[in-house]
Amino acid sequence: MFSRKSTAERTAAEAWDYLSSAMASAGESARDAGRTTADFAGAKAAELAGKASKQAGKASRHGHELAGRASKRSHKLAGRASKRSQKLTGKAGARMNAVTDEAWIRAHRAADALAGRKPGLPWGLILGASLLGAALGWTAAATARAAAERRAENEQLEMAETAIVATPTYGS
Structure with a gap:
């Protein structure tokens, strides 16, 4: 039909x-x-x-x-x-x-x-989300870097406290 x-x-x-x-x-x-x-x-x-x-x-x-x-x-x-x-x-x-x-x-x-x-496409929304993602990524990276530095400092202090200093003795 x-x-x-x-x-x-x-x-x-x-x-x-x-x-x-x-x-x-x-x-x-x-x-x-x-x-x-x-x-x-x-x-x-x-x-x-x-x-x-x-x-x-x-x-x-x-x-x-x-x-x-x-x-x-x-x-x-x-x-x-x-x-x-x-x-x-x-x-x-x-x-x-x-x-x-x-x-x-x-x-x-x-x-x-x-x-x-x-x-x-909603370019404003896409751009806003990408800028927000970049800011969160930068913040996470900076936080992780600071935590790694603190951890390294703590390990160095711990090793310095537990290290035995051997001093040579002369004599007797």
Whole structure:
């Protein structure tokens, strides 16, 4: 009925289509989340600015002095709203960047796997392990050399203590 090759090709084509749609939807999701965050932050800023202007309107009824205070306060509230919206947008953007980056990495790895390309060797890990091995080898060699020197000194002292010194006597 179907040969193995056509089944494999069909499976690879389906996987490629799935990967392409996943990459496209990840990009769209990131854009939608950014827009939603910006819209939310703008709405919150407008709401706080509206509250501030209402307070300014109430204060103007009570006199010029109160209007001045309310104006200052509304500026402060608007500034706070702006800062908060910027922080919220920044946080949401950072989260979306991390998620988007991870999605791109996975998508590229999947595309490489479908194309038959093998992942590269982790050279940083290999270099780190070899440097660690060299440092441990050097430490072991230095320790063994010091132990051999101490052993030789101890043997020399032991021989000096047990050695009988024969002194010739002349005479009698």
